[in-house]
Amino acid sequence: MKTIAHDMVIRGGLVIDGSGSPAFRADVAINGGRITAIGPIEGSGKEEIDAADCLVTPGFVDVHTHYDGQATWEHTLAPSSGHGVTTVVTGNCGVGFAPVRPSDHQVLIKVMEGVEDIPEVVMAEGISWNWETFPDYLDVLSVREFDIDVATQIPHSPLRVYVMGQRGADHEPSTPEDRVAMAKLVTEAVQAGAIGVSTSRSPGHRLKNGKLAPSIDSADEEILALASGLKEAGAGVFQIITNASGNPAEEISLVRKLAETSQRPVSFTLLQVPRAPEDWRISLKHVEQANADGLAIRGQVFPRPVGVLLGLDLSLNPFLTRLSYRAIEKLPLAERVAILRDPAFKAKLLAEVPIPDPQPMLNELCAQVNEMFVLDDRAEYTPPADKLICNLAASAGVSAESLAYDLLLGDEGKAILYLPGANYVGNTLNAVREMMASPYTILGLGDGGAHYGLICDASYPTFMLTHWVRDASPEQRFPIEWAISELSRKPAEAVGLMDRGLLKPGMKADVNVINLDRLRLSAPRTAYDLPSGGRRLQQRAEGYVATVVSGMVTYRNGKATGALPGRLVRRQQAQQQSVQGREGVRP
Structure with missing residues (x-):
């Protein structure tokens, strides 16, 4: 009889560790929310999972979501958490709910209603607004429990309104004093644990009345001031939605200046758009040169058509x-x-x-x-x-x-x-495949927590594994080891979450057990389960045998267990725990 020596043992699965290395069959032991051993495991676990016919992978990391509001009223960050995602990054596209003065609550609601298709009534009922500064907002999230982990960024539009008031909402030019104040607040947010800062230049980001979101037509000097805030903090990342209608070389020139000013990694949205189906090549060419020059710039790519x-x-x-x-x-x-x-x-x-x-x-x-x-x-x-x-x-x-x-x-x-809407010009995904294959891109743009009645793209990890790994023709297929790394370790590293995305002793025990043969994506369906009976699209998947967050099973065969081990992840915490974990666990 085996002695109970571990909190959990995942037995006999095909381990794909997230590093891109070849798969191997092994057991995985978990103790105290961390992976403690991989190989033949002696001693039983308090909980054991039979993975004999399954893949065992790291939990997936989605760097582009909008759960800023949902995380304040809900514990389940669906639909992302139903597709193997164990960590999400919010605060993208320069929109969110902090910092904010009480007099500007309605301004931010109107921005999110128009830009991210979240009904006003849902936000009015669901958001508690028990914060003002961005550190306050982090503190509110820090006492909440979720089914997955949440990290967040400070968004430009709320920041602009917070510093400039109505002038910011009305798109008046910022003064040098305004820009200094914004930079200081970016530094403050990152020092408090924000992953970084975000902005948008997309002319499609508008309120329902057609007015542009506050950040959209900001001068380059203002956007670069945000980057200087990152430099002062000496940490964090910059996320930007460029203007897809603009000159791609000019847009990437600004992205490059952001990387130079901040001395930090920058990512931007990279899509194939029907209006200019070859512009992505121009953008990627400039990104390749920037990386050759020592800058860390990545294009965020979506692995299927934007639906x-x-x-x-x-x-x-x-x-x-x-x-x-x-x-x-x-x-x-x-x-x-x-x-x-x-x-x-x-x-x-x-x-x-x-x-x-x-x-x-x-x-x-x-x-x-x-x-x-x-x-x-x-x-x-x-x-x-x-x-x-x-x-x-x-x-x-x-x-x-x-x-x-x-x-x-x-x-x-x-x-x-x-x-x-994008990425399917000529009814092929050839451009998408080229973009994904670049070493200078990361997967993203799932937009979970937003576009509740228009887009349901947070399911992309399931599509990635079914379409590009299992079902694609031999000449189009990606190796499973590469795909898992793209879904886990690579995005985690891109945003500085160094304690996850990898199955290795000392790393955070976020794990998926997946039956690839049974993996299936269902069609989106509407549900009226948001605050005030608000509507949203949900999309489920079959084939996820178990999803584990911090050593606890959160989903079993697609059904929530009720466990809520997910927490706010502060930037410093993810980096510090990674170091401590490596030092404290025997390989």
């Missing part, structure tokens, strides 16, 4: 800007479906000219009916061109709009149309 989802039960649908639809949009779904099924109402609506919305991106998305697909239960994110609505409509002898109208009525009005 804009439209439906009658979601934030957008192709007919949202038609006068007839506007007249019924507030009705319950069943009542709207009944009205929409009337042939006379359909004919009237289709004959109408769309009324432009104050948000240009909304108009653009709603108008792209020809480029949409139906998202079925298989969650097919890379459908062939013959499944385009325009091609299906042509075969049926009807207009694309007429077909889209009828399709939206499927499943009692819960059908979803899928628009690959």
Whole structure:
């Protein structure tokens, strides 16, 4: 009879340790929330997991999420936590909820409502606002419990409003004194434990009334002041959304200046956009040169098409800007479906000219009916061109709009149309594969905690393992060891979380046990489980046998166990614990 010698032992799995090294079969022992041994393990565990037919991997790290609000009202950071993710980084894109003065709560709510598609009523009910400074916000998060760990960044838009008040919200130029104050607050936040600072230059980041988010048109001098705050702190990372409509060389020139000024790592969004499908190559070429010159710059890449989802039960649908639809949009779904099924109402609506919305991106998305697909239960994110609505409509002898109208009525009005908003030009992922393969990119852009009724991309780790590792053709397939490293150790290192993303004695015991053969991604479905009954998209996966956070099983066969070992991760804590763990554990 074996003596109980460990808190947990994961037995007989194929270990893929996150380093990129070849897989090997071994047991993994866990004690005190850390990995203590890997190999043949003597002695039993208080809890044992049979991994004989499974992969054993580090927990995944998602560096681009927006759980800033959700982390204050909820303990489950879904959908990310259901896809093997054990650590998320929030505060991206220059938006968030701290620092903030009481008089500006509504300003930040309006920004997040427009930029990240979080309903105002959800934030009004869900956020406690028991903080003002960014260190205050960290302190609030530090006493909360989650199913996964949370790290965060100080965002530019709240920072600008905090320093400049209404002048900041109204996009007035910052003064030298304003910029000095912003830099000091960045330093303060990083010293208190923030992972870094973020900003956005995207003209698509707007309030619902069409007004740009506060950071968008800030002068370069102001953005560089944030970088100087990182330099003063001597730590942290800089995350930026560049202007995809701008000159890519000029945008990367600014990114380079940020790296030079801060002397810290910088990451930016790297996508293939239909308007300029080759611009990503120009950006990546400049990034390669910057790294050759000694700067740490990475492009954040999304491994599948950016999935804009439209439906009658979601934030957008192709007919949202038609006068007839506007007249019924507030009705319950069943009542709207009944009205929409009337042939006379359909004919009237289709004959109408769309009324432009104050948000240009909304108009653009709603108008792209020809480029949409139906998202079925298989969650097919890379459908062939013959499944385009325009091609299906042509075969049926009807207009694309007429077909889209009828399709939206499927499943009692819960059908979803899928628009690959980026990364799927020419109905291929060839550009995405090239971007991912670069040593100067990291995976990201899942946007968990945001776009509740428009995008559900936090499931990308499951897509990565099914599409790119298991199901891809031999010439397109990535090795499993490479993919796991890209999901775990590489993003962790990119943001300075050095105590995780690697299965090694002394490292934090965040582990996934995955049956790759059974791994399956379900289609997104709506749930009304946010504060005030707010709606969000959820997406589940099969094949995750167990997810372990700090040595505790949080998910077993896709179902939450109720364990909440996740905590706020302060930057210094992740680095210090890594050193202590390596020194305190026998290999």
